[in-house]
Amino acid sequence: MASVDDLLRDLRAEVDRILPPGVDVTDLDFEAHELVLTTRRPAAFADGALIRRLARSLHKRIIIRPDPSALSDQAAAEARIREIVPAEAGLAGLAWEPAVGEVTLEAVRPGLAIGAQGGTLDRIRAATGWNPRVVRAAPVPSRTVLDVRAYLRKVAGERRAFLRRVGRRMHRSPAEGEKWVRLTALGAWREVGRSCAMLGTQDSRVLVDCGVKFDEGDSATPLLGLPEVQPLASLDAVVVTHGHLDHCGLVPLLYRLGYDGPVYCTAPTRDLMALLCMDSIQVAEARGARKPYDAEDVRRAVARTIPLDWGETTDIAPDLRLTFHDAGHILGSSVAHFQVGEGLCNVAFTGDIKYERSWLFNAATNKFPRLDALVTESTYGGRDDHQPGRQAAYEATRDIVRRTAGRGGKTVFPVFAVGRSQEVMLVLEDLMRSGEVPRMPVHLDGMIGEATAIHAAYPEYLNSRLRDRILKEGDDPLRCDVFHRVDSPADREAVLDDPQPCIVLATSGMLTGGPVLEYMRAWGPDARNTVCFVGFNAEGSLGRKLQRGWREMPVQEAGGHQTVRVAMDVETIDGFSGHCDRRQLMNYIQNMEPRPELVLCGHGEAGRCVELADTVTRKFGIEARALKVGETVRLR
Numbered sequence: 001m002a003s004v005d006d007l008l009r010d011l012r013a014e015v016d017r018i019l020p021p022g023v024d025v026t027d028l029d030f031e032a033h034e035l036v037l038t039t040r041r042p043a044a045f046a047d048g049a050l051i052r053r054l055a056r057s058l059h060k061r062i063i064i065r066p067d068p069s070a071l072s073d074q075a076a077a078e079a080r081i082r083e084i085v086p087a088e089a090g091l092a093g094l095a096w097e098p099a100v101g102e103v104t105l106e107a108v109r110p111g112l113a114i115g116a117q118g119g120t121l122d123r124i125r126a127a128t129g130w131n132p133r134v135v136r137a138a139p140v141p142s143r144t145v146l147d148v149r150a151y152l153r154k155v156a157g158e159r160r161a162f163l164r165r166v167g168r169r170m171h172r173s174p175a176e177g178e179k180w181v182r183l184t185a186l187g188a189w190r191e192v193g194r195s196c197a198m199l200g201t202q203d204s205r206v207l208v209d210c211g212v213k214f215d216e217g218d219s220a221t222p223l224l225g226l227p228e229v230q231p232l233a234s235l236d237a238v239v240v241t242h243g244h245l246d247h248c249g250l251v252p253l254l255y256r257l258g259y260d261g262p263v264y265c266t267a268p269t270r271d272l273m274a275l276l277c278m279d280s281i282q283v284a285e286a287r288g289a290r291k292p293y294d295a296e297d298v299r300r301a302v303a304r305t306i307p308l309d310w311g312e313t314t315d316i317a318p319d320l321r322l323t324f325h326d327a328g329h330i331l332g333s334s335v336a337h338f339q340v341g342e343g344l345c346n347v348a349f350t351g352d353i354k355y356e357r358s359w360l361f362n363a364a365t366n367k368f369p370r371l372d373a374l375v376t377e378s379t380y381g382g383r384d385d386h387q388p389g390r391q392a393a394y395e396a397t398r399d400i401v402r403r404t405a406g407r408g409g410k411t412v413f414p415v416f417a418v419g420r421s422q423e424v425m426l427v428l429e430d431l432m433r434s435g436e437v438p439r440m441p442v443h444l445d446g447m448i449g450e451a452t453a454i455h456a457a458y459p460e461y462l463n464s465r466l467r468d469r470i471l472k473e474g475d476d477p478l479r480c481d482v483f484h485r486v487d488s489p490a491d492r493e494a495v496l497d498d499p500q501p502c503i504v505l506a507t508s509g510m511l512t513g514g515p516v517l518e519y520m521r522a523w524g525p526d527a528r529n530t531v532c533f534v535g536f537n538a539e540g541s542l543g544r545k546l547q548r549g550w551r552e553m554p555v556q557e558a559g560g561h562q563t564v565r566v567a568m569d570v571e572t573i574d575g576f577s578g579h580c581d582r583r584q585l586m587n588y589i590q591n592m593e594p595r596p597e598l599v600l601c602g603h604g605e606a607g608r609c610v611e612l613a614d615t616v617t618r619k620f621g622i623e624a625r626a627l628k629v630g631e632t633v634r635l636r
């Protein structure tokens with residue numbers, strides 16, 4: 001059996017054969033799925049022709065890294081870069097990573113900084129020896145995005161060693177003998193929360209998602225103790241579909257429990273995961289609750305993340321290739337498609353999906369080159385789970401806000417920081433701009449402002465209409481001046497004391513905690529006000545109880561427990577959902593190309609998973625099952 005060193009020796013011989021005389025390679029090694037060549041003559045590769053020849057011949061993604069001796073000093077390189085990059089690109093700043101010979105250009109218009117076919121970058125490479133990367137300079141700086149970028153620069157050297165380790169492991173020889181593919185259900189099967197599944201083959205094992213369970217008093221983690229999952233250190237990869245805590249909230253815990261491998265997700269998912277996991281630590285500390293992990297574990301997860309764009313097919317294990325596709329659910333949310341072996345099995349995990357174009361996102365992708373098995377969410381997969389569309393949600397928002405303001409009241413939208421809040425913001429901006437509702441302040445409390453700033457950093461992940469409006473017309477509705485960030489208790493006091501009608505978007509969406517409870521306590525007893533739910537309320541949450549007709553809410557005062565009477569209107573608008581309703585789930589599967597042979601229904605209350613599976617089998621003749629947590633099925 002050939003070792004990785006043998007493989008690298010063969011690749012080295014092939015590289016030496018292809019390179020022209022005088023172009024040397026001082027080092028050659030894998031860094032995750034890429035083959036990195038270090039050279040004293042980076043200029044020889046600047047036009048891309050040689051790289052393309054190498055990639056074709058070696059069947060690898062090739063990265064050229066300058067040998068330290070090839071780098072011009074930073075001051076001289078900066079002067080050259082500022083000459084080369086056109087002024088219209090809006091070059092904001094440069095950040096240097098000498099450990100890997102990289103310079104990051106922050107530009108207002110990244111496309112212009114990259115140039116046609118990367119021409120501007122090629123010129124920088126030839127003139128300075130440095131490897132340029134371009135990132136978007138966010139118009140509203142997001143602290144999370146800036147912190148993550150700065151942290152990754154700080155750990156660039158350590159990260160390089162890590163990527164080499166991943167690369168060598170990934171290129172190990174596959175095992176001889178019988179091939180098989182299995183899925184083990186570890187969390188969010190016949191339940192919502194703690195999303196987790198393991199995809200295992202004779203050669204490799206990956207986790208898809210690793211989330212928390214929201215229910216109060218129930219701190220269930222996925223079944224990470226099962227013998228087939230242990231030891232965690234031997235897992236090849238963790239793949240995260242999106243940045244909601246019920247999908248990514250326990251990824252840092254894996255590092256605490258011995259895992260030290262890569263996390264694959266989109267860049268916005270990485271940033272949202274960092275924001276929400278850090279916040280969950282603070283929430284636990286404020287409550288005096290036990291924290292499953294600390295900030296250092298979150299930083300480790302960020303340092304180990306390998307970001308992938310939609311549509312970029314990447315080797316992640318000896319027999320596994322991963323491609324992310326748009327899931328239409330929240331910023332960066334993805335359907336994860338795996339190719340196992342050479343055509344042995346193709347399986348897609350939807351994560352959470354929306355199969356309808358929303359104000360923020362395109363509809364989820366359901367076209368794949370090949371597909372044998374589909375793992376789908378079933379949140380609203382029950383027989384009676386019909387939701388109105390986006391237009392009905394728009395009209396309902398208009399009517400509720402108008403009516404409440406008309407009687408001098410305030411409207412409170414309990415929301416998750418990520419996803420629904422930005423949709424509600426877009427609708428409110430539109431309603432006020434068109435004069436359908438009177439202009440009034442919209443206060444954003446509890447990380448919503450920061451989550452919105454992350455959206456602004458990644459316009460390429462928004463739907464095409466919104467992206468064009470932001471990038472081509474320079475008109476970003478999320479930055480409209482009706483929106484005010486509530487950043488401190490003093491800001492909140494001022495909002496609570498203001499007698500004028502206004503709108504508040506505050507976390508948490510299910511009234512399980514967060515600043516929204518302050519508004520509910522202050523404004524709940526006043527019948528002029530309205531609380532309006534726009535997202536999912538889990539069984540047992542205060543949000544669900546109010547929807548069911550409860551008109552009391554418990555609050556904790558310094559003197560002990562008290563009860564506040566809720567006299568305000570309680571409204572629900574279903575059409576904002578980031579999930580498919582029953583009809584959309586069925587359409588998603590019906591229109592899927594190609595049709596899978598097996599559908600596994602998870603991520604929903606038990607009855608809903610079972611009903612969806614039954615209907616898929618009855619209507620489409622496809623084998624469909626609602627697995628239970630702990631179950632394993634063979635896919636091949």
Ligand code: ZN
Nearest residue numbers: 242244329352
């Ligand atoms: Zn989600």
